[in-house]
Amino acid sequence: MITRIDHLNIVVSDLEEARAFFLLLGFTEGLGADLDPAFLQRLTGIAGASGRFVTMRHAGSNTTIELLRFDASGGADPQLGRADRIGLRHLAFAVADIDAVVARLQAAGTTFLSPVQTWEKTGKRLVYLLGPDGILLELAEYPDERHP
Numbered sequence: 191m192i193t194r195i196d197h198l199n200i201v202v203s204d205l206e207e208a209r210a211f212f213l214l215l216g217f218t219e220g221l222g223a224d225l226d227p228a229f230l231q232r233l234t235g236i237a238g239a240s241g242r243f244v245t246m247r248h249a250g251s252n253t254t255i256e257l258l259r260f261d262a263s264g265g266a267d268p269q270l271g272r273a274d275r276i277g278l279r280h281l282a283f284a285v286a287d288i289d290a291v292v293a294r295l296q297a298a299g300t301t302f303l304s305p306v307q308t309w310e311k312t313g314k315r316l317v318y319l320l321g322p323d324g325i326l327l328e329l330a331e332y333p334d335e336r337h338p
Contacts (some may be wrong), residue, residue, distance in 0.1 A: 196254070197254040197255065197256045198253075198256065198281060199246070199256045199258055199261070199326060200255060200256070200257055200258070200261065200322070200325050201253075201258050201260065201323075202257050202259055202322050203259065203266070203322075203323050204259070204322065204323075205242060205243075205244060205257055205259040207245055207322055208257045208321075208322035208323070209246065209257060211300075211321055211322050212246040212255060212257070212300075213246075213290070213296075214294060214295060214298055215248075215283065216224075216248060216250075217246035217255065217303065218245060218246070218248075218249070219245075219246060219247075219249045220244070220245035220246065220247045220254070221244070221245050222242070222243060222244030222245065223242065223243065224240075224241075224242045224338055225240065225241050225242065225243060225258075227239065227240040237266075238262065239260060239261075239262075239264060240260070240261045240262075240276060241258055241259050241260040241261050242258075242259050243256055243258045243259070243319070244257050245254075246256075247291075249309075250285075259324075264284050265332070266317050266323060266324070270323040271303075271320050271325070271326045272274060272326075279324075279326060280318070280326040280327060280328050281326075281327055281328070282316075282327070282328035282329075282330050283327065283328070283329055283330065284330050284331070284332065285329050285330065285331050286330050286331070287331065288306055288315050288316075288317065288330075288331035289306065290305060291329055292317060292329065297320050299305065299319045300319055300320070300321075301319060302318070302319045303317070303318040303319065303320070304318065305317070312332070312333070313331070313332075313333035314330060314331070314332050315330070315331040316328055316329065316330045316331070
């Protein structure tokens with residue numbers, strides 16, 4: 191049986207840009223390396239696959255995000271950032287001060303889909319934004335430690 195979620199993998203076109211973005215969110219850089227092409231090809235079933243990865247860790251939540259850049263990717267979904275697409279849609283980060291995080295990311299040129307919204311049912315404050323390569327992310331600030 192599953193003991194925990196191990197990590198989230200995000201395929202990116204620019205590893206350095208993605209790394210810098212997650213550093214802005216308070217992650218630290220972990221292991222990074224070129225992947226052995228033979229291993230990557232066996233693992234993914236993609237002939238000719240090669241690439242590089244870096245892990246980003248957030249100590250406070252014991253979260254690991256694995257950023258992976260393929261040397262020749264299969265291309266990007268042109269509607270990746272749409273919230274109504276079927277499949278894995280977004281990654282949400284709980285934050286203590288959403289306004290401060292939004293200001294920091296805006297100063298770095300991050301695109302937000304709206305101003306911060308408040309969900310009347312719980313008082314949760316949230317906003318969607320586009321991360322590296324247009325991945326859909328959410329920031330969420332809860333009025334207390336309860337999560338719905």
